[in-house]
Amino acid sequence: MSEYKNIHAVIDNYHEGTFPVIAICPTHEAAEEYIAERIKEDKKKGNNYDYDIAEVAIGCDMAWK
Secondary structure, three states: OOOEEEEEEEEEOOOOOOOOEEEEEOOHHHHHHHHHHHHHHHHHHOOOOOEEEEEEEEEHHHHOO
């Protein structure tokens, strides 16, 4: 059986119909930092936003191929 690792996908909920996963981060904290930077940029541009973080388990054999 494969060993599994959790990664964290940042999901754009606001723009339906577009590619929902906008970033893959190694930790929840890294995903939160990414979202904070995106929100700063969105506010500067006057954009609306809605981001979530989803934890995803992947097989380590898949992650390093």
